[in-house]
Amino acid sequence: MPVQSESLTSQTTPPIETAIEARGLVRQFGTVKALDNVSVTIRKGEFFSLLGPSGCGKTTLLRIIAGLDMPDAGTLIISGTDAEEIPAHKRPVNTVFQSYALFPHMSVWENVAFGLRMKKVPAAQITERVERSMALVQISELKARRPGQLSGGQKQRVALARALVNEPAVLLLDEPLGALDLKLRKQLQVELHHLQRRLGITFIYVTHDQEEALVMSDRIAVMNAGKIEQLDNAEEIYERPNTRFVAQFLGSCNLIEGAVTSVNGKNFSIRSTLGSLRVVLPPATPDTAIARARLKIDGKVTVAIRPEKIRLAKKDELAFENCFAAKIDDLVYSGAETQYRLRAGEHILSSVALNAKAGDTHFAIGKNVLCYLPESSLVLLDD
Amino acid sequence: MKRNSLALTLSATALYLFLYAPIAVVIVYSFNAARFGATWTGFTTKWYSTLLHNSLALHAAENTLWLGVFSTVISTVLGTLLGFGMSRYEFPGKEVFGKLLYVPVFVPDIVLAVSLLLFYSIIRSWLGLLELGLTTMILAHVTFQIPFVAIVVRARLVGLDPSLEEAARDLGANEWQAFRHVILPLILPGVMAGGMLAFTLSLDDFVVSFFTSGPGSTTLPILIYSSVKRGITPDINALSTLIILASVLATIVVAILQRIKTSTRNHIK
Numbered sequence: 127m128p129v130q131s132e133s134l135t136s137q138t139t140p141p142i143e144t145a146i147e148a149r150g151l152v153r154q155f156g157t158v159k160a161l162d163n164v165s166v167t168i169r170k171g172e173f174f175s176l177l178g179p180s181g182c183g184k185t186t187l188l189r190i191i192a193g194l195d196m197p198d199a200g201t202l203i204i205s206g207t208d209a210e211e212i213p214a215h216k217r218p219v220n221t222v223f224q225s226y227a228l229f230p231h232m233s234v235w236e237n238v239a240f241g242l243r244m245k246k247v248p249a250a251q252i253t254e255r256v257e258r259s260m261a262l263v264q265i266s267e268l269k270a271r272r273p274g275q276l277s278g279g280q281k282q283r284v285a286l287a288r289a290l291v292n293e294p295a296v297l298l299l300d301e302p303l304g305a306l307d308l309k310l311r312k313q314l315q316v317e318l319h320h321l322q323r324r325l326g327i328t329f330i331y332v333t334h335d336q337e338e339a340l341v342m343s344d345r346i347a348v349m350n351a352g353k354i355e356q357l358d359n360a361e362e363i364y365e366r367p368n369t370r371f372v373a374q375f376l377g378s379c380n381l382i383e384g385a386v387t388s389v390n391g392k393n394f395s396i397r398s399t400l401g402s403l404r405v406v407l408p409p410a411t412p413d414t415a416i417a418r419a420r421l422k423i424d425g426k427v428t429v430a431i432r433p434e435k436i437r438l439a440k441k442d443e444l445a446f447e448n449c450f451a452a453k454i455d456d457l458v459y460s461g462a463e464t465q466y467r468l469r470a471g472e473h474i475l476s477s478v479a480l481n482a483k484a485g486d487t488h489f490a491i492g493k494n495v496l497c498y499l500p501e502s503s504l505v506l507l508d509d
Numbered sequence: 510m511k512r513n514s515l516a517l518t519l520s521a522t523a524l525y526l527f528l529y530a531p532i533a534v535v536i537v538y539s540f541n542a543a544r545f546g547a548t549w550t551g552f553t554t555k556w557y558s559t560l561l562h563n564s565l566a567l568h569a570a571e572n573t574l575w576l577g578v579f580s581t582v583i584s585t586v587l588g589t590l591l592g593f594g595m596s597r598y599e600f601p602g603k604e605v606f607g608k609l610l611y612v613p614v615f616v617p618d619i620v621l622a623v624s625l626l627l628f629y630s631i632i633r634s635w636l637g638l639l640e641l642g643l644t645t646m647i648l649a650h651v652t653f654q655i656p657f658v659a660i661v662v663r664a665r666l667v668g669l670d671p672s673l674e675e676a677a678r679d680l681g682a683n684e685w686q687a688f689r690h691v692i693l694p695l696i697l698p699g700v701m702a703g704g705m706l707a708f709t710l711s712l713d714d715f716v717v718s719f720f721t722s723g724p725g726s727t728t729l730p731i732l733i734y735s736s737v738k739r740g741i742t743p744d745i746n747a748l749s750t751l752i753i754l755a756s757v758l759a760t761i762v763v764a765i766l767q768r769i770k771t772s773t774r775n776h777i778k
Binding site for chain 1: 695
């Protein structure tokens with residue numbers, strides 16, 4: 127697939143060109159708001175994931191971009207053109223459907239050629255582009271088969287070739303790996319990632335699998351109840367979740383509630399049922415504005431910490447700030463790491479420790495330990 | 510157990526006799542040499558050859574065929590579009606309309622026939638159109654055939670993954686292309702089965718045809734009815750046998766098409 131070379135126009139005001147821009151999209155089904163005033167800008171050439179539980183609106187957003195559904199309000203701009211007037215079959219986007227939606231009465235070759243045939247591309251070009259597209263996803267030898275004779279992974283590749291042959295500006299993928307077994311899924315994740323890098327086409331990838339999103343995406347929009355809760359790259363989303371929902375949807379997270387006791391230029395302290403905790407101030411960005419506004423004396427706040435950030439030490443080791451006495455309630459040893467359930471006062475904390483050193487022994491159930499919650503690992507949440 | 514299976518065999522035999530004995534009698538007597546009455550006087554095929562020289566019967570056969578073909582083609586196209594529209598689009602009153610589709614199926618033929626006759630005569634007196642004849646018969650047959658086609662086609666469409674049509678549109682097909690290249694090929698067995706059903710209904714219909722026919726548009730069922738009033742003749746038996754044969758063939762075709770339907774279902778889902 128040739129990557130369409132972009133002429134460097136001096137006209138572009140923003141440094142990064144925009145593939146999709148959504149402004150205030152609303153879509154309501156009965157009383158359910160599938161999209162509740164969603165605004166998002168997707169950059170040209172990025173691997174963008176929409177991540178969230180089922181019913182969060184991620185597939186609705188994808189269908190609206192594809193033109194298979196219409197928003198009740200809001201504007202959608204695709205490659206600089208208002209998409210409202212463009213019907214699905216004329217949009218420069220193609221979709222890989224969750225069910226693959228391969229045409230059962232056509233061969234693999236005919237499936238891949240379908241889009242070009244509908245656009246009345248000359249036959250010689252169709253042959254060339256179909257062959258190229260099938261080679262790209264390694265299904266050339268399957269061209270005479272019917273979809274009914276293919277495995278799940280093969281169907282997936284055919285669906286991909288059928289979309290990519292049209293050289294879309296944006297490729298939409300609706301949980302494309304959902305129906306495959308774990309091993310195949312991992313393999314295809316890597317392939318999809320490479321493919322996107324090679325082609326430079328904008329990918330919008332819908333998934334409910336947080337690991338999938340973290341592994342593949344340049345940026346992730348975490349969606350919940352029709353809204354985008356947080357939009358950032360994988361590391362920021364994982365390390366600095368803004369909301370309770372994001373913190374708990376991606377990986378597991380310990381939440382601690384408390385009241386603010388002091389705030390200074392670098393950090394703030396809270397009084398929680400666990401004890402007094404010192405937390406670094408969140409960076410002063412627009413994303414953290416809501417959280418920072420909560421930092422008033424006696425203001426109720428929630429802070430989060432990932433299990434792997436909690437450090438455990440023997441009871442008799444030197445205690446300092448953000449250290450609490452805890453008891454090992456339960457543990458799960460899984461070779462590379464050990465997961466602990468800690469009881470600290472009335473709090474239950476989960477922690478994970480990497481068994482890094484040779485002969486590392488994990489703590490036994492019932493043992494009293496010290497747990498340390500580093501102030502830089504604690505994140506202030508919006509809610 | 511044995512008693513049960515004996516009872517089962519007996520009742521099954523009785524049922525089959527009840528269903529098929531009259532038909533068998535007509536077929537057997539179409540080969541009876543006797544000109545009148547029910548006595549068997551020997552085997553002959555001469556009634557079939559008299560039939561071939563009976564210009565009234567040939568003309569009626571021709572009418573029946575044209576009526577069947579025209580009405581089936583029209584009702585299959587309209588019924589398919591109706592079935593597609595019913596499964597594909599949302600519109601106010603869709604629920605009620607879906608139920609109304611069954612009304613022509615349940616309304617007694619005689620009521621439908623009288624209604625159509627009345628309707629056509631009103632149109633005729635207002636607009637001077639629709640003289641009774643083959644045209645009114647075709648229209649009448651289309652009226653009772655459409656629901657059958659639509660119901661069969663709709664059943665087929667229900668099993669179709671809606672994302673197939675969306676995929677077609679996504680890949681650049683407009684609505685007509687998506688229907689023509691994706692939907693139609695996949696529902697074709699259903700469309701054909703609906704069409705064959707419509708054709709057999711037309712072929713066998715007497716009541717509606719009788720009421721809406723005009724001079725010169727006599728069909729085989731009407732011909733048989735009027736001949737029988739003058740007494741059953743062996744060539745009528747031969748004619749009936751041929752009609753039975755045609756119906757059986759059509760039924761077999763429908764059954765084969767239905768089988769295609771079930772064997773492709775797993776591909777469709």
